[in-house]
Amino acid sequence: MTPLQKIDAYWRAANYLSVGQIYLLDNPLLTEPLRPEHVKPRLLGHWGTTPGLNFCFAHLNRIIAERAQDMIYIAGPGHGGPAAVAHAWLEGSYSEKYPDVSQDAAGMRRLFRQFSFPGGIPSHVAPETPGSIHEGGELGYSLAHAFGAAFDNPGLVVSCVVGDGEAETGPLAASWHSNKLLDPYRDGVVLPILHLNGYKIANPAILARIPEEELVKLMEGYGYRPHIVGPDHEQMAQTLDEVFDQIAAYKDGRATRLPMIILRTPKGWTGPREVDGLPVEGTWRAHQVPLSGVRDNPEHLAMLEEWMRSYRPEELFDADGHPIPQILQTVPQAERRMSASPHANGGELLRPLALPDFRAYAAEVKSPATQTSEPTRLLGAFLRDVIAANPHNFRLMGPDETASNRLQAVFKTTSRAWNAAIEPTDEHLGAGGRVMEVLSEHLCQGWLEGYLLTGRHGMFNCYEAFIHIIDAMFNQHAKWLESAKKIPWRRPVASLNYLLSSHVWRQDHNGFSHQDPGFLDVVVNKKASVVRVYLPPDANTLLSVGEHCLRSRDYVNVVVAGKQPVLDLFTMDEAVAHCTRGLGILPWASTDQDQEPDVVLACAGDVPTLETLAAAALLREHLPELKVRVVNVVDLMRLQPPSEHPHGMSDAEFDTLFTVDKPVIFNFHGYPWLIHRLTYRRHGHHNLHVRGYKEEGTTTTPFDMAMLNDIDRFHLVMDVIDRVPGLGTTAAHLRQRMVDARLQARAHTREHGEDSVEIGAWTWPAAFSS
Numbered sequence: 153m154t155p156l157q158k159i160d161a162y163w164r165a166a167n168y169l170s171v172g173q174i175y176l177l178d179n180p181l182l183t184e185p186l187r188p189e190h191v192k193p194r195l196l197g198h199w200g201t202t203p204g205l206n207f208c209f210a211h212l213n214r215i216i217a218e219r220a221q222d223m224i225y226i227a228g229p230g231h232g233g234p235a236a237v238a239h240a241w242l243e244g245s246y247s248e249k250y251p252d253v254s255q256d257a258a259g260m261r262r263l264f265r266q267f268s269f270p271g272g273i274p275s276h277v278a279p280e281t282p283g284s285i286h287e288g289g290e291l292g293y294s295l296a297h298a299f300g301a302a303f304d305n306p307g308l309v310v311s312c313v314v315g316d317g318e319a320e321t322g323p324l325a326a327s328w329h330s331n332k333l334l335d336p337y338r339d340g341v342v343l344p345i346l347h348l349n350g351y352k353i354a355n356p357a358i359l360a361r362i363p364e365e366e367l368v369k370l371m372e373g374y375g376y377r378p379h380i381v382g383p384d385h386e387q388m389a390q391t392l393d394e395v396f397d398q399i400a401a402y403k404d405g406r407a408t409r410l411p412m413i414i415l416r417t418p419k420g421w422t423g424p425r426e427v428d429g430l431p432v433e434g435t436w437r438a439h440q441v442p443l444s445g446v447r448d449n450p451e452h453l454a455m456l457e458e459w460m461r462s463y464r465p466e467e468l469f470d471a472d473g474h475p476i477p478q479i480l481q482t483v484p485q486a487e488r489r490m491s492a493s494p495h496a497n498g499g500e501l502l503r504p505l506a507l508p509d510f511r512a513y514a515a516e517v518k519s520p521a522t523q524t525s526e527p528t529r530l531l532g533a534f535l536r537d538v539i540a541a542n543p544h545n546f547r548l549m550g551p552d553e554t555a556s557n558r559l560q561a562v563f564k565t566t567s568r569a570w571n572a573a574i575e576p577t578d579e580h581l582g583a584g585g586r587v588m589e590v591l592s593e594h595l596c597q598g599w600l601e602g603y604l605l606t607g608r609h610g611m612f613n614c615y616e617a618f619i620h621i622i623d624a625m626f627n628q629h630a631k632w633l634e635s636a637k638k639i640p641w642r643r644p645v646a647s648l649n650y651l652l653s654s655h656v657w658r659q660d661h662n663g664f665s666h667q668d669p670g671f672l673d674v675v676v677n678k679k680a681s682v683v684r685v686y687l688p689p690d691a692n693t694l695l696s697v698g699e700h701c702l703r704s705r706d707y708v709n710v711v712v713a714g715k716q717p718v719l720d721l722f723t724m725d726e727a728v729a730h731c732t733r734g735l736g737i738l739p740w741a742s743t744d745q746d747q748e749p750d751v752v753l754a755c756a757g758d759v760p761t762l763e764t765l766a767a768a769a770l771l772r773e774h775l776p777e778l779k780v781r782v783v784n785v786v787d788l789m790r791l792q793p794p795s796e797h798p799h800g801m802s803d804a805e806f807d808t809l810f811t812v813d814k815p816v817i818f819n820f821h822g823y824p825w826l827i828h829r830l831t832y833r834r835h836g837h838h839n840l841h842v843r844g845y846k847e848e849g850t851t852t853t854p855f856d857m858a859m860l861n862d863i864d865r866f867h868l869v870m871d872v873i874d875r876v877p878g879l880g881t882t883a884a885h886l887r888q889r890m891v892d893a894r895l896q897a898r899a900h901t902r903e904h905g906e907d908s909v910e911i912g913a914w915t916w917p918a919a920f921s922s
Contacts, residue, residue, distance in 0.1 A: 153478045156385050159210045161468060162482045163385075165242060165475060166206035167422055168463040170234035172260070173267035174199060174441060175456060180260040181465060181473055186457040188447045195446070196268035197275045198231030200439040203421040204347050205235035205313060209490070211388050212311055213243075215396055216484040222308050223488075224301065224496045224606075226286045227277045228294030228324075229315035229347065231439075234267065236277040236284055240491035242475055243483050245282045248492070249641050257473030279635040279642060283491030285498070285605040290628050292321030293598045298342045299330035300602020301495065303569075303588075304544050308340035308495055309399065316348045316357035323594035328374040330595065331410055332572040335583045341399050344376070344412040349419035351436035360416075367414065376412040383417040422462070424455055494607075499643020499705075501607030506541040510534055510699040514724035515691045520740050521765055521916035524717035525691040527758070528653050531698050531713070532559035535611070538702070539586045540565045547603060549588045549596040550613040557613050557653040558715040562587060593621040600648060601629050609646040609702065616652040616712060617659065617668040630678040630708050637681060637706060644705035651698075652712045656845055657759035657821070657858065663851035669822035669844075672788070675710050676826065680797035685788040686711045687821055689761040690720050692727035693786055700731070712821060716854075718758045719765070719915065721784075734787030734799060737809065740921070741768050741782040749781035751876050752810055753868065756785040757821025759854070760844075760863055762914075764819045767868035769917055774869075774886050778876070783809055791830040803835060812836040815875035819863050820844035841871060855907040859894055866890040866897075 153161065172180055174197040179190040205227055216223050227236055240246040241263055246253055253259045253266070266272030277284045286297045298312035318324050334342070348360040359367060364380070371378040377398060381391045391413060401407035420438020425431065432442045443452045443459075469475055487493055494500040513534045515525040539546060539562055547569075548554065548562060555563075567585035574581050588599055593614060600610045629648060636642040652671065659666035675683050684707050688694040694713045701709040721738070722730055730736050739745065755764035761784055768782050785791065787799055794800040801809075810816050812835040820827050824842035831837050848860040858864040869890045873883045900908045 155214065156389060158478050158482045159214060159389070160385055161476070162213065162242065162479050163206050163210040164463040165468040165479055166209065166235060166238040167203050168460060168465050168468065169238035169241060169260070169263065170202045170206065171199070171460055172264045173197065173234045173237060175446065176264040178261060180264055181257055181469060182457065182460060186453060188453060191446045191453070191456070192269065193447065195441045195444060197234055198440050199234075199423055199442055200351070200419045201229035201232045201315060201347065201349060202235045203423070204349055204415065204417045205229065205232040206238065207383070207388065207417065208311070208313055208345055208347075208415070209235065209239045210482070211385075211392055212490070213482050213484055214389070215392050216488050216490070217482070219396060220488070221396070222493065222495070223490055224285070224308065224310055224493045225283065225490050226294045226298045226301070226310060226312040227284070228286070228288055228291070228313050228318050231276065231288070233274065233276045233278065233281070236281045237263065237267065237273070240282045242479065243489040243491045245489055245492040249282050255474060260473050279632055279639055283489075283493065283496045285496050285602065287628065287632060290624055291315065291318035292323040293594070293601075293625060293628075294318065295324055295327035295342070295344060296330065296595050296598020297602035297605075298344075299327070299334065300599035301606040302334065302340035302342050303547065303599065303603055304338065304608060305340040305495065305606065306338060309343055310340060311343045311345060313345045313347050316346065316350070316360050317352035319346060319359050320357065323592070323598065326592045326595055327598065328376075329590070330599070331375050333569040333588060333590070335569070335571055336402055336405065338584045341402065341410060343395065343399070343410075346371075346412065346414045348414060348416045349421070350434065351419050351439065353439050354436050371412060371414070375409060377409045378412055378414055380414045381416070383421060388415075424459055427452070427455070496606070497641070497643055498605045498607030499645045502643070502645060503545065505538065505546060505609050505702055507699060507702060508534065508537045508541060510695045511724045513695055514727075515720045517692070517720045517723045519916075519921055520721050520738075521719040522918075522921070523720050523915070525720050526558055526715060526717050527688065527691040527694040527713045528558040528651070528715040529561070530691045531651075531694050532561035534695060534698065535559060536561040536565045542609070543586070545608045547586050547588055547600070547608070547610045548613065549600045549610060551593050551596055551618070552589050552591045553615060553654070554587055554589060554613060557651070559613060593618060594625065597622040597625045601625070604646050604648060607645065611649040611651055611702070613651040613653065615659075615666065616655040616671065617666045619650065619652055619671045620668065620674075623671070623674050626674065626708065627678070630682050633682045633706055633708070634679045647701060647704040647707040647709050649701045650708070650710045652710065653715045655712055655714055655821070656849075657757070658714050658716045658854060661851065664849040667845070667849035669712070672710065672712070672822045673826050675708065676788075676830070678708070680789070680792070682706070682708055683789075684709045684799070686786055687757045687788060688713055688731070688786055689755070689758050689784055690718055690722060690727070692720065692722050692724050693731055695724070696727045696731040697786065712757065714758045719762060721761070730784070731786050734790035735783060735785040735809070738782045738784055741765055741916070742780055743772055744779040744781045747779050749811065749814055750779045751872050752781045752783060752814060752816040753872075754783045754785065754810070754816055754818040755820070756788060756818075759858065760819035760821055763858055763863055763865045763868060765916060766865035766914055767872070769920060770865060770869050771872060772920060773917075775879075775883060778872075788830070791827065793833055806834055807836065810834070810836055811839075814839060815872070816840045817868055817871045817875065818842045819868060841875060843868065843871070853901045853905075853907045855897060855911050856901045859898060864894065866893045
């Protein structure tokens, strides 16, 4: 066989295996006529994009072998799962990972039976597929993942097949700009292959219908050198040789533009051309299962057999089902195989971060709640030195908000990654920068996911309200982690760390549109094995939590912390102990020492904690006989039972802290019902009253924002009076004073445009300090 004939044989074998996965339960080599019982009762999967993916895999294997090129693939059309599985089986890595799916007829039968079958594997390019880091169930993120994988991987080429359907999404459209942040010397290369097969599920694809000249100009405008290829082996081979010559020129500084390929193939290429009198190949009807009634329709059954035999399996596999030697000769060796690359199982390459001692960045606290610090500013100093100590495997992502979120100390060590034009007025821009900023949360998330899944570390800082933009991307990554944890050969990867600042309670200047803490509700929907939520109330607890998150593996860590000055509550030793427990009593703010409390004031989040402390001080001043216990929660998952989350507290421990029969007023950073959801099984849940954000907001002062949502100190005192037995009548005068205090505070803001000094600059009274 000539080299192109071998490539064609590999491609036909991959197509045969792909069709078999969609359709067959038995008779994998068609050693007998196909019968209905050989066919799956439920036909699931997607054929339309699969032959184009197989075409790319077959040709990229040649490039890898001839040029000793490290390469991984991103299959943007995630519905091409049959192609990725077939590719891994032909390369041999599938049988290495799953010995029962051997590279013979018996293994081929298992390969076919398991696909989209109960107890088997998913239909997408899932974590179960060797070589995959991108499932593609939700479209739009392939190119961002590819660039994330390429950052700090100078010898790697990431071939990214972009489906023409996903090319219509906003995240994908923005992702083309990632080349402006790629450094040719420090980073690898992304080779986008825009696969135009003409159709989505039921409609034409836009980029497949616009004039070719316009499409070429679009890609040139994005900064690429486009190459157009049709469904032809010789043309694809010649183009790839030219493309990789251009990549070599880019890497050694002789070229400034990266190439990309526009591949045009018929949808459902090599499949049935017509079914029941309707055209299929080259139309939207090829998207999923072209022949849907195979078990019950003898004509369809005959067409399926004819289709599969058209690949001439007797020329591709020997009598025992092994791929013939000529096919295996096209496969790269060992870790050069895309399905066996350690870059696609990033935990194999992961190295721990070199972390400075976070205690060195602590705020000095002589007395609790009497001075303030800016938590994220202190964390920024810590991250500055994390970046300095890890110049090749840590990046900070964010949508143009690093300085706004008070992390600007990092710019003393690094710049923002930038490979486009730089003006004299620009600051902190340069090639190789460790800070990745672009005004697209989608790109930040996609880059970081690709970076983590290929064995590196990072953090995503964002305004709290706008992290919602990537809710679905978070869902996909969490699901990936959930699945990967169950796969023995998938190695743990660094956690995806979110730092959410500029949060709901201190977005008073930007107003209602910037006020939303609901990402926490989205996060806790995921499996307890994956998600962690932290609400550090001051600077030292943020440092402790931040360092812990950077050390963790296989989690999504969500940390919510303010950038504005907040009270310093804990020395560093106290902060470490408090964060290790996840929650605890603040003895200096409580008045129930060695006694049963009359009421528990609980809090989670920096501003709710401030208001809770101020309420505790008011109660101590005006109701000195009342026994108040103040409990702060850092690790939100501690509120759940251990049966629901590994961080959960036992009922006995929960009852000791919160009691089973006393009122609990819980002041919470987010939506109140989340606390109820986490604690509804607890013994004292009927005594729990939660205050939190209730969709009341505007452009106003910080304290007025708290009053709009009834988390303010005065309302908390009113809640205590209303819920502690006996106080309703004896404390009526105090309750009225609290109502009046709220009215006065609001009147002050309306007249002066700011909170009064006694509220805005409140600290723990010296008279109550021990």
